[in-house]
Amino acid sequence: MGSEQEFLEYVQGGGQVETRDWMPDDYRAKLLKFIEMHGNSELMGVLPEREWILRAPTLQRKLALTAKVQDEVGHAQLIYRVAEDLGKPRAAMLADLVAGKAKFHNVFHYPTKSWGDVGVIAWLVDAAAIISQKALLKCSYAPYARIMKKICWEESFHILHGRDVILAMVTGTPEQFELVQEALDRWWGPLMQFHGNPIPYDEDPMVTWRIKSQANEDARQQFLDGYVPQILELGLTIPDPKLRKNDDGVWEYTEPDWDELKHVVTGHGPKTAERLSFRARVLEQEQWVRDVVLAA
């Protein structure tokens, strides 16, 4: 048993926490909620993409996209396992998810409309995610930090696959180029919201507990630094006239709609209800399978 103050100093000094260690209630609660949201996001992220597995235009793309989505499911498994070991049963997390009681990342609440979306999601959404995931490699909770290594390794192929899909289209027919541009126009808003609204580093409890080691705005800046040049060099335009890097090296942009973000992640995105009810239906339908398989 320790004190909350000692624990705080320990994690802020780089100390690592294992499953059986004592933790302050607030740390455990915030950690579990964060990890649960991550697991939910991986699982919900599958739904917009899986339709396109069936529609992939070549065998190679079909295999690559299936493998990518398979990885996301694998990540959900890794992440939920960590959360389960913190005390919340998987069935409870899935029940809360489909009941709309738990959050998942904004990007997975939106529809996909074309093969252009497939490229944009694999390239840019996964790029935004990997920035956060790399920062989580330093999470104070060691079991979570450890799975991030496997997750980051697998995500790196997703980004390459996504970029390859985009490149094939932007060097293809004018219609294919337009598909990419149109998808980018729709996804730019959610991408800018992805890392969350700016919270000062020392006011973010997730940072205080060293669960996160990177401030939201830093993640966003890193994303813009890495990917705006890569997007523009393909001849694509970004639908934000205010987007520019100022003389201090800081990206300026139109302030994202933080109300929209809040509205979406609390379960009111365009596709939220449909996707959750689909998951709920499948879960219920196949409960008997879990009962038979997991019976002693």
Next chain:
Amino acid sequence: MNDVWEVFRQDRRGTPFEHAGSVVAPDAEFAEAWAREQYGRRGESVALWLVPRDAVHVVDEWADEFDLKYRRVDGYSIKARLKEARERAGTAEPR
């Protein structure tokens, strides 16, 4: 949970088996089928050890009440004495 299987994986022949994660499975057969894919579908593992979590005996507390540093490398600081010895022997390195 009584159906968690710990997964240890080996990168290449000769390297240590390292803990990689866990799968929830009713028996060794399911654990194998699932761990093969979760920890080996990219050819990233040459071997796996699957162990029911209950079979893992955890040891994570130690008593270190008395100073037993003499038997560890970090219990020795030879820098100062080595410098003195070299100066005496005239073999000290020029600065």
Next chain:
Amino acid sequence: MNEQELLSLADDELIIGWRDSEWTGIAPLLEEDVAFSSIAQNEIGHARAVYELLSDDADALAFDRSPEEYRCAPFVELHLLHWAHTIARRWLYEVADEIRIAALKEELPLAAKIDREEAYHRMHAEMWHERLAGSPQFAAAVEELWPYALGMLPASQRDALSARVGLPVVDAVERGTHTDELVPLWEEMTMVRRSAPAGAQW
């Protein structure tokens, strides 16, 4: 082994792989979801390998024929929305496929290669079969799918299948015609590809 037989094999693997990939993300258990997706990918990989024996352009063969030109068995076309049926098909397919591949191994080196990968599919299918053997849902699914499974193999191989599955040979749903499911499947499978001129890169 003639081209029609090879195409039947490849089309079976493509379509069952396509059907099995429908479960990616929604399988009843997360761990199974990952494993099942690998099996689907392997099947499609096998299809590709066989298409490559027949053509320089495996994609053209996989996607650019009209539905009537596919040689797949009705068995693999069925759109199965419940796990009991999906896993029953998986099991019946693997048992039948083992018989089929054993007969091919001599003339087709690729068959031996496919067989080595299928060994893991068979282990997986058998594992599920054992676990669900006592469940009414699984038993009912096997019964329903049985005539279709028989139709996957030529008549000369059906006794072997019957012996392994433990059900008597009955009238099969024969290869040679297609179910109503194939056209919608084909339309979805090819909709992106058909949206660009032939030869477009993706």
